[in-house]
Amino acid sequence: MSIFAYAPAPESRAVVDIASSYGLFIDGEFRPAAEDKVFPTHSPATEEQLSEVAHAGAADVDAAVRAARAAFGPWSALPGSERATYLFRIARILQERSRELAVLESLDNGKPIRESRDVDLPLAAAHFFYYAGWADKLAHAGFGPDPRPLGVAGQVIPWNFPLLMLAWKVAPALATGNTVVLKPAETTPLSALFFADVCRQAQLPPGVVNILTGDGSTGAELVAHPGIDKVAFTGSTEVGRSIARTVAGTRKRLTLELGGKAANIVFDDAPIDQAVEGIVNGIFFNQGHVCCAGSRLLVQESVREELLEALKRRMETLRVGDPLDKNTDIGAINSAEQLARIQELAAAGEAEGAERWSPAGCELPGQGYWFAPTLFTGVAQSHRIAREEIFGPVLSVLTFRTPEEAVAKANNTAYGLSAGIWTEKGSRILWMADKLRAGVVWANTFNKFDPSSPFGGYKESGFGREGGRHGLEAYLDV
């Protein structure tokens, strides 16, 4: 194996100031939790404590919802062009402070700085920019001449793209005139708290955005609160199911963006090198902590050997380590809990008879939570690693002979978030795209995101769309 010896290229963490503790952001001010409870947040790469944040309880949820309710009247009554101005300001401030936020995100989440710098931050700012433009154009969006907002939105977001998921939730909600109470994930609260400062700089009216840190119990309090009109959740299918049960029988609107088990389908006429890059990007991007990750590789039998050889060769060059190093490809697993889940499923893969492979030279740091990029061959559709979302850098390889078989296998899942197709034949791409039961289909590319492009799932991957013109619907009374 030949690998270049890279000199360390660390991004300075001095660009961002992390306070030793943070309160809850309610009605434009930080305040401690009513019960004074706090919890620590760690860097998953080093296990060091980064800060201590407030743990919101029922009283805090109630206070935040009241603040959002009080702010809703004036906010929704603003001319769209003024809401747009606030959102443009937020977009610009995110652009200006993107280096700080990128470092903070990599510290708190464990993702490589290259990804937080080049993907998360530009996309988050672009999302606000895009929806800023809609705020004064709602009459043109196809939802009637004067579509109305829903009211107060309770939003619960995951830890895999903390700031980007915040942007996906907050930007369309505010553009359409709603106010929000947002709960970031337990393990990644810092960028959302930083966002509170962005709102301050943008002079956003108090109460329009409220941020409650906490754990699953906080999220449960929020979605069950009778004072909210809308629940938007991104996270696991299990939690999504329980939220759907909670809001059943209420007037609350619900959108869910849940898990996935995407098939990345490679035909024998595909350009192999491009496909390999797409497969690697599909499953190892963000440590595989991606709901739309291409976690099932479906390769046509005739090119299986050639593709696997090229894929393994490429995997041997992946650099796992310090998230703040600019050359790092794969950072830290976000938490000990998630690492344990990945390890458990990988063990199940071996126990059920699949063959496990990781690059031989892949050394993992001694401290922190790490998992080497991993490939399973000989995977059957019945195996847990072919059915369950692993949410880690683990790829399950299956094969097929005909397009019909590829479609049948790709659709043989409870999920339906995304899919990938690799072939030189355009008509086949479109035939496959027609047949695949998935909300996003990438052809000869993978994991592409844009604020103008709707994203969301079929089946148990959730319902509703985020992004694009379609993303407005989730926050309008239509």
Added chain:
Amino acid sequence: MSEKSGARLSVFKTYKLFVGGKFPRSESGRVYQVTDSQGGWLANAPLSSRKDARDAVVAARKAFPGWSGATAYNRGQVLYRVAEMLTGRREQFADEVAAAEGLDREAALAAVDTAIGRWVWYAGWSDKIAQVAGGANPVAGPFFNLSVPEPTGVVAVLAPQDSSLLGLVSVLAPVVVSGNTAVVVTSERAPLPALSLAEVLATSDVPGGVVNILSGRTAELGAPLAAHQDVNAIDLTGAAGDAALATELETAAAGNLKRVRRPAAAEDWSADPGTGRLLSFVETKTVWHPIGI
């Protein structure tokens, strides 16, 4: 120009054209006197020639591939930057608009603020117009069929005579946001705010040649632009009030079947602009592709 004794003698600005990202004088060497609403002298503005108009078309054509090929997001950012730069020079433009149009200070500031808002409004349209004006077409067969709006090309714009800045921005921004490049003829009587706007555009990341601004006689410049074989569309708004000229220009424009936006009798530049102007300068392209194994 009142110069109080003891006050520092002010430096006058030479107003120039804006062509290809540069600030040339008219190649003809001609100028004309611009006066305020009371008849007081304001400045000598370039009196552009037919040759200036042709040079501006060349610059606009040269800029078209880059600007139309930029991402919609990028174009939106650039237009938003124009709004930011204009905001920074709000007071200056209020002075110029007040002098040019005889407005009181408050009305001039309102016109400038509305012009800023106009850039923001159109900036937001950059990556949305395709979602409103384009879309998938469910044809009765195994075909993927998608229509998308694309920029028409080089657009000649005769800016309104009555509204030197707000009117000009209201006709210019919808042309360039979709990826067209523009040759703008300013208000004949009140060209100065438009010529100053060139300074804003030049510092707003607008690539050279995307917007070209000419001052002079509307009729003299309109004729070569309307007849020009490398101009794809013309907005005759500045010919409102001269029906004979408008007809003459529309007739000349038929030579290469330019898209023509006819002048309206009276336009309220402070009203919600809608999408009419934006959609006047786009082509619809429809792509067919078979679906099958």
